Amino acid sequence: DRIARRRDREFSEFRKRIKDADQFKVEASVFDDATFAALYKLVQDGYIDAFGGPISTGKEANVYSALGGETAADVLDVDDNPEVAVKVYRINASDFRDMRGYLDGDPRFEGIGHDKKQIVQAWVRKEFANLTRARKAGVRVPEPMAVERNVLVMELLGLDTGRAKRLSEVHVENPETAYEVIREYMRRLYDAGLVHGDLSEYNVILHGEELVVIDLGQAVTVHHPNSREFLERDCHNVAAFFRRQGMDVTDEDLLAFVTDD
Ligand code: ATP
Ligand code: MN
Numbered sequence: 001d002r003i004a005r006r007r008d009r010e011f012s013e014f015r016k017r018i019k020d021a022d023q024f025k026v027e028a029s030v031f032d033d034a035t036f037a038a039l040y041k042l043v044q045d046g047y048i049d050a051f052g053g054p055i056s057t058g059k060e061a062n063v064y065s066a067l068g069g070e071t072a073a074d075v076l077d078v079d080d081n082p083e084v085a086v087k088v089y090r091i092n093a094s095d096f097r098d099m100r101g102y103l104d105g106d107p108r109f110e111g112i113g114h115d116k117k118q119i120v121q122a123w124v125r126k127e128f129a130n131l132t133r134a135r136k137a138g139v140r141v142p143e144p145m146a147v148e149r150n151v152l153v154m155e156l157l158g159l160d161t162g163r164a165k166r167l168s169e170v171h172v173e174n175p176e177t178a179y180e181v182i183r184e185y186m187r188r189l190y191d192a193g194l195v196h197g198d199l200s201e202y203n204v205i206l207h208g209e210e211l212v213v214i215d216l217g218q219a220v221t222v223h224h225p226n227s228r229e230f231l232e233r234d235c236h237n238v239a240a241f242f243r244r245q246g247m248d249v250t251d252e253d254l255l256a257f258v259t260d261d
Contacts, residue, residue, distance in 0.1 A: 046071030056259035137192035
């Protein structure tokens with residue numbers, strides 16, 4: 001019918017517009033039609049108004065900055081349309097076998113099959129759910145806004161122009177304070193039943209004076225058969241970073257603090 005035809009036309013115009021946009025020149029080939037449809041839905045739903053440039057092109061996902069729409073402003077409770085971060089997982093590039101292992105034993109994602117597309121979509125929903133749970137537990141993470149198929153929209157970090165800096169990229173003025181903040185985040189996350197699983201100076205972002213933990217896609221619940229191993233690895237990475245900052249901290253001290261034993 002007429003409405004469907006109009007919708008189709010609007011969608012192809014949208015797709016062409018994105019494909020032609022400079023920032024998507026390289027990536028357009030890796031975006032499949034379903035990804036364009038997901039981005040289109042997010043525009044229609046008011047989460048995205050206009051796309052900015054790429055912030056990061058990773059192994060499995062690309063992160064873009066974008067201008068958020070009215071719904072994004074509502075979620076963050078701000079007057080002006082905020083900037084948002086759009087993380088797009090590439091279904092074909094994703095190492096879904098590895099992802100599958102992180103979904104095992106998670107009571108929230110029981111019965112996820114072995115279909116690549118389904119695994120990646122469960123992964124994105126898991127990242128959204130983990131961000132929500134972390135926030136509730138009092139851990140500073142980007143505020144999650146929407147998830148649509150293989151696309152996650154969240155609060156954009158970084159207060160000054162340009163890309164937000166990782167902890168690994170800055171001179172840490174006060175390592176004692178930073179360590180206390182991060183170990184408290186780890187404890188709160190653990191008390192909320194989550195283990196980050198890839199925590200290091202590369203997944204902590206500086207947002208003004210705040211330290212913000214990112215990249216919670218692989219975070220598992222404590223039910224996961226390897227959650228203890230992941231927690232020990234997180235403790236090792238974090239303690240090693242602060243030892244390099246001249247601090248006298250051990251992996252074991254940190255683990256004891258986080259698990260309270
Ligand atoms: P990598 O393999 O590089 O770790 P990834 O797929 O694990 O990538 P993230 O770590 O979530 O993805 O994001 C990659 C990079 O994008 C981050 O290091 C950071 O620079 C930037 N980034 C991610 N989320 C945000 C955000 N909400 N606001 C600002 N920048 C972000
Ligand atoms: Mn990362």
